[in-house]
Amino acid sequence: MTHYTLFPDSKAVIIQNTLGLRSSEHKKFLFFLLMAKNKDIVALDRGMAQPSIRQDEILDIDILIPQYKEQQKIGEYFSSLDHLITLHQRKLEHLQQQKKGLLQQMFI
Numbered sequence: 610m611t612h613y614t615l616f617p618d619s620k621a622v623i624i625q626n627t628l629g630l631r632s633s634e635h636k637k638f639l640f641f642l643l644m645a646k647n648k649d650i651v652a653l654d655r656g657m658a659q660p661s662i663r664q665d666e667i668l669d670i671d672i673l674i675p676q677y678k679e680q681q682k683i684g685e686y687f688s689s690l691d692h693l694i695t696l697h698q699r700k701l702e703h704l705q706q707q708k709k710g711l712l713q714q715m716f717i
Contacts, residue, residue: 637684646670 643650649670653662674680 637688638680641684641687642672642674646672 650662650667653666655661655663675683
């Protein structure tokens with residue numbers, strides 16, 4: 610299976626069956642863009658026991674990239690949305706723990 614990662618500008622080691630992507634543009638935007646194309650990429654899997662995708666097939670996936678300013682705004686929007694979801698998940702977990710504690714006190 611080919612794994613994808615965004616790695617730093619410095620030198621990095623890429624292991625076998627890994628395709629590395631380097632971008633001089635806004636990396637958060639690229640991350641969310643690839644996540645949006647995840648279904649298209651997974652659909653290319655031809656492996657049985659071990660997933661496998663050919664590099665030339667990945668190159669055939671069309672990815673439309675807007676202007677850099679728009680990339681920044683989109684990346685920031687999804688990043689803040691991701692942060693907001695995390696905050697709501699934490700709040701939900703806290704409320705579930707509080708409910709559990711109150712139910713335990715009710716039946717003691």
